[in-house]
Amino acid sequence: MDILLQVLANGLMLGGLFAIVSVGLTLIFGIVKVVNFAHGEFLMLGMYGTYLVTSALGLHPFVAVIAVVPVLFILGALTQRLLIQPLMASGDDHIQIFATVGLSTALINLALLVFGADIANTPPHGLRAPVEIGPVRVLTGQIVIFLAAIALVVGLQAFLARTQTGRAIRAVAQNRAAAELMGIDVKRIYALTFGIGAACVGVAAVLVAPLYPTSPNSGTYFVLTAFVVVVLGGLGSIGGAFAGSLLIGLIDSVAGFYVGSDMREIAVFGVFLLILILRPSGLFGSRLKLAHVSP
Amino acid sequence: MSTASPTTTVPRAAPAGAPALPRWQAAGLALVLAALVAVPIAVDNAFVYHVFITICVFAALSTAWNIVGGFTGQLSLGHGIFYGIGAYAGVILAGLGITPWLGMFAGAALAVIVAVAISYPCFRLRGPFFSLATIAFLEVFRVLALHFREVTGGATGLMIPLKLGWEWMVFRERPPQLAIAFGLLLATLAVAWFVRWRRLGYYLVATRERESAAQAAGVDTVRVRLVAVSVSGGLTAIVGTFHAMYLTYIEPAAMFSLTLSIQIAMFALIGGIGTVFGPLLGAVLLVPITELARGWLGAKALGLHGLVYGLVLMLVVLFMPNGLMGLVARLGRRPASRGAQAAPAVPAAAAARPAVGAEILRVEGLQKHFGGLHVTNDVGFTLREGEILGLIGPNGAGKTTVFNMISGFLRADSGRVSVRAPDGTWHQPVSPADFAGLGVGRTFQIVQPFAAMTVEENIMVGAFHRHADVREARAVARETAHRMGLGPWLDVEARGLTIGGFKRLEVARVMAMQPRVLLLDEVMAGINQTDVRRAIDLMLSIRDSGVSIIAIEHVMQAVMSLSDRVIVLNSGRIIAEGRPQEVVRDPVVVEAYLGKEFVHAQA
Numbered sequence: 001m002d003i004l005l006q007v008l009a010n011g012l013m014l015g016g017l018f019a020i021v022s023v024g025l026t027l028i029f030g031i032v033k034v035v036n037f038a039h040g041e042f043l044m045l046g047m048y049g050t051y052l053v054t055s056a057l058g059l060h061p062f063v064a065v066i067a068v069v070p071v072l073f074i075l076g077a078l079t080q081r082l083l084i085q086p087l088m089a090s091g092d093d094h095i096q097i098f099a100t101v102g103l104s105t106a107l108i109n110l111a112l113l114v115f116g117a118d119i120a121n122t123p124p125h126g127l128r129a130p131v132e133i134g135p136v137r138v139l140t141g142q143i144v145i146f147l148a149a150i151a152l153v154v155g156l157q158a159f160l161a162r163t164q165t166g167r168a169i170r171a172v173a174q175n176r177a178a179a180e181l182m183g184i185d186v187k188r189i190y191a192l193t194f195g196i197g198a199a200c201v202g203v204a205a206v207l208v209a210p211l212y213p214t215s216p217n218s219g220t221y222f223v224l225t226a227f228v229v230v231v232l233g234g235l236g237s238i239g240g241a242f243a244g245s246l247l248i249g250l251i252d253s254v255a256g257f258y259v260g261s262d263m264r265e266i267a268v269f270g271v272f273l274l275i276l277i278l279r280p281s282g283l284f285g286s287r288l289k290l291a292h293v294s295p
Numbered sequence: 296m297s298t299a300s301p302t303t304t305v306p307r308a309a310p311a312g313a314p315a316l317p318r319w320q321a322a323g324l325a326l327v328l329a330a331l332v333a334v335p336i337a338v339d340n341a342f343v344y345h346v347f348i349t350i351c352v353f354a355a356l357s358t359a360w361n362i363v364g365g366f367t368g369q370l371s372l373g374h375g376i377f378y379g380i381g382a383y384a385g386v387i388l389a390g391l392g393i394t395p396w397l398g399m400f401a402g403a404a405l406a407v408i409v410a411v412a413i414s415y416p417c418f419r420l421r422g423p424f425f426s427l428a429t430i431a432f433l434e435v436f437r438v439l440a441l442h443f444r445e446v447t448g449g450a451t452g453l454m455i456p457l458k459l460g461w462e463w464m465v466f467r468e469r470p471p472q473l474a475i476a477f478g479l480l481l482a483t484l485a486v487a488w489f490v491r492w493r494r495l496g497y498y499l500v501a502t503r504e505r506e507s508a509a510q511a512a513g514v515d516t517v518r519v520r521l522v523a524v525s526v527s528g529g530l531t532a533i534v535g536t537f538h539a540m541y542l543t544y545i546e547p548a549a550m551f552s553l554t555l556s557i558q559i560a561m562f563a564l565i566g567g568i569g570t571v572f573g574p575l576l577g578a579v580l581l582v583p584i585t586e587l588a589r590g591w592l593g594a595k596a597l598g599l600h601g602l603v604y605g606l607v608l609m610l611v612v613l614f615m616p617n618g619l620m621g622l623v624a625r626l627g628r629r630p631a632s633r634g635a636q637a638a639p640a641v642p643a644a645a646a647a648r649p650a651v652g653a654e655i656l657r658v659e660g661l662q663k664h665f666g667g668l669h670v671t672n673d674v675g676f677t678l679r680e681g682e683i684l685g686l687i688g689p690n691g692a693g694k695t696t697v698f699n700m701i702s703g704f705l706r707a708d709s710g711r712v713s714v715r716a717p718d719g720t721w722h723q724p725v726s727p728a729d730f731a732g733l734g735v736g737r738t739f740q741i742v743q744p745f746a747a748m749t750v751e752e753n754i755m756v757g758a759f760h761r762h763a764d765v766r767e768a769r770a771v772a773r774e775t776a777h778r779m780g781l782g783p784w785l786d787v788e789a790r791g792l793t794i795g796g797f798k799r800l801e802v803a804r805v806m807a808m809q810p811r812v813l814l815l816d817e818v819m820a821g822i823n824q825t826d827v828r829r830a831i832d833l834m835l836s837i838r839d840s841g842v843s844i845i846a847i848e849h850v851m852q853a854v855m856s857l858s859d860r861v862i863v864l865n866s867g868r869i870i871a872e873g874r875p876q877e878v879v880r881d882p883v884v885v886e887a888y889l890g891k892e893f894v895h896a897q898a
Contacts, residue, residue: 035423086613093422094370098564099612101372101557106605112598216598220553224434227427265438269431276428277416 002135007257008250009136015249016146019242020207022226022233023152024200028076030236031173031193034084037100040223041107042198046072046205047214048115051122054209060125061210069202076198077191079103084194085187104219111216122209141211148207152200153242160238169193173236225252228272234282244282320623324572327579332477336470344469346586351476352538353582355483357562357574359530362487364560365569366496367523368503369414370422372556373429376413376436377406377528379550381535386453386545387446395464399536403529410528411521418520430553437551452546455539464540472541479537480575483530488571490526494759494768497748499523500569501756504745507704511739512804513731513760554601561604565611567620569747576619581607648839651859652680654715655843656735656812661700661710663693663867670696671707672867678812683834683844685858685875689888692864694847695740698814701845702737703727714812731760736810740817740847742797744789750776751785753800757807771807779803779833795822806837813837815846819853831856855879863887 025039046068053064083103087095127141160166171179172189180186212218229248233240248268255267275282316324335347360374384402385395393401417428440447447453459465466472490496501509502516509516539545549555562581567573585600592599615621656678663671670693678684686694699705701712703726713721714733724730730737736757745753754772755765762768776782779799784792789800798818805813815834819827831853838844848854854861854875861878863871865887871878878884 109601
């Protein structure tokens, strides 16, 4: 019984991790309607940033947020302005896919060139210390991630619902042309949204770096699951993505323990493929958001 | 319908099966291929051999990928699956004493099965989601290869058995390896060329450009894509077997690799996605970067080639979306000789009109709901041979919905649509392909050209319905184009046409199918008076050739002069039916169009 509780607790913690990584991806997909294949590399860059700040200056990793988040915001906004925006008129799927795949390839290899293939370990500063909650034991850093994920999801929802800019962002997502006619600067909104999405993954990077080793391929490792979560959550629904994250975290943890650790990915991707094929609107999405499947 | 003045038609050279490459391009291609063999032999250095063998391998992989990724536009980022299957099949069978020359075909067979099994459910997915699904499948295969160690050796990988000679595809010296790699490249290019310029290739590109229009032209879009993915997967597996024997060692991370899958696609995009020789060009230019960076700079330059790849990819996407082949095509483009041939006038209607024949299409009790909206309410009518039936009604009456249900694009909630085959038997077709097979052709109200194909190719897609041979289809397409006044634009990409041109292209494509029943959805909307007159003459001549027509039309001039009968639809219901002159005076019809007040005011 205790083991089961521990497995479930691990699953929830893992879910929090997936949630915080995928929030930005969901936002970008929901608003700009672009699948950002370079999202994982944004995470990887943020983790290296955290590593550098922490190990070079000896500061607590969380301090790195001051540097990492603005840098990633700018990187995200620039990606939208310089790479995605010029391609939006073409409406050609393969062009947009290759654009972000190209960015992803370039960033992975840039990291390889600069940092080498060796693993960089960010000093944990106590974040890897276990905490006992009743019968289960989790890491301090995991709890921080879980709480931060909830805060980020709630904060982002409030931002989109309550602020003038948030409303403009939602308007653009609903109908680009109509929003433009209402005087909204659509290009600015897109750049802003992409920037915010990248900034979110910056927050994730700062929290994840002390717990996981950083390497040029770190992004790929996390982002494939983030894609799963986005599809599961109903494409662009931030709340749905959070619920999807917890579900995938639990599946991952349970399958890893009871089926075998090397089969976890099969379970996760199996669920992904089943959802994509059988229920493309996602577990929590409405049937209306089906731009990605033919009728 | 044409605005071009009728002049004498200049007959062109007999249409070829495939468009001949301009001489300088053919020479360039021959030069590149010759260099792939000649350079390593001349330099005679093991490393140079290695670079050129690798170019051949990646060019072949990329060419094979392009059959799916380029021709059909399904952007697979999981082709490592087929490459890995070929590699493992070859090595495992070689370990059991079976020569890789057989092993490669076993791998190909397995790859075909896997390709069909994983593609079939994924074809509904568009753009990035298809790509994501292929990545997910690739990950699943990699994990499976790691898991089943007894077969695959798991993470430690497999060494090939060290048996030398042609029989085992393993050599100490390089030239035989180059010979095999080059042979595979040539074979793959030949298959890609063959696929592209046979009916299949036109069908694939049409499916990529507009799936619904391809279906209306009788293309079984799922089947042609499955054929494409099978050919592509099989070829990839064959190249994979050779590459495994060349590398002498395989492991799951390198075989079922996302990086490799992305690279294959990348070469095709940079060279020119969807062109037969683009992938070759991409590989020739980019592979040496990798190998030189590895060979000369070693560990210092780890990541350098990948960085270059990524940057080149972004630059190509931004500034040269058609790749190197786009550049090549632009260099060689000569000013089009427009006006060298103009459309002959639409043939005058035959003197005597054949009598209206037996029923050919029967619609009974169609019902359709969209949510709470009752869009079609008990609609039933018949169409006779050689008859023109006008379908009119105010906006939102449900006319196009009825069209969609009598052409297979929409399933009715209840009711029946029956079509009489030429042999007199009645059928109840379901899919658009079934309807096309029975000779029901349709146009779309919102025009659906295959934008990236030329006008001639657009019409050929229709002509293929009855003529599998490319030359015949081309001849029919040309003849149809001239008849429709599209002669001067045969070689123009469809996206360059005007709206009137698009409308004519819609009709030309369906006419090339030589339909028995023609469904025309507002083909006269938005064209000028002269063209309306010409269109009316054209429809009469089509009718007189024995085709039955149902036309949705708002241009009353056309409805009145063309229709033998008119059906009026309002709010999903048939409110009037009869001869055109009677129907337009029917108060119920006037009310539907103009409201009750108008009827009262008139009275």
